[in-house]
Amino acid sequence: MGGALTRYRVIAWIVGVALAVLVLIGMPLKYGFDKPTVVAVVGTAHGWLYMLYLAATFDLSRRSDWPLKRMLLVMLAGTVPFVSFYAERRVSHWLTDAEQPRTPEPVAG
Incomplete structure (x- = not known):
């Protein structure tokens, strides 16, 4: 999944x-x-x-098993300035x- 995340991050920026x-x-x-060249x-x-x-x-959403709503919201982020x-x-x-492994909290005796 690391490659998919990197590709996503680069294209998002x-x-x-x-x-x-x-x-x-x-x-x-x-x-x-009245200078339309940049646009x-x-x-x-x-x-x-x-x-x-x-x-x-x-x-990335398929590899991460996101719900459809999350995928669509992240996709829409590329249409609003600065939201991406x-x-x-x-x-x-x-x-x-x-991805971070969770370490259990020590139990006080």
């Missing part, structure tokens, strides 16, 4: 950065200064990268916490 550039730089340039380039790239994000999320960063951290914590 790439999609998050692309969406942030699109919203924070591209949209103001397009609608404020055309980054928007197209984000669309293709989002498809990879969906595939990586699906792969939050989702990536949450997913990383869910999976690394699940």
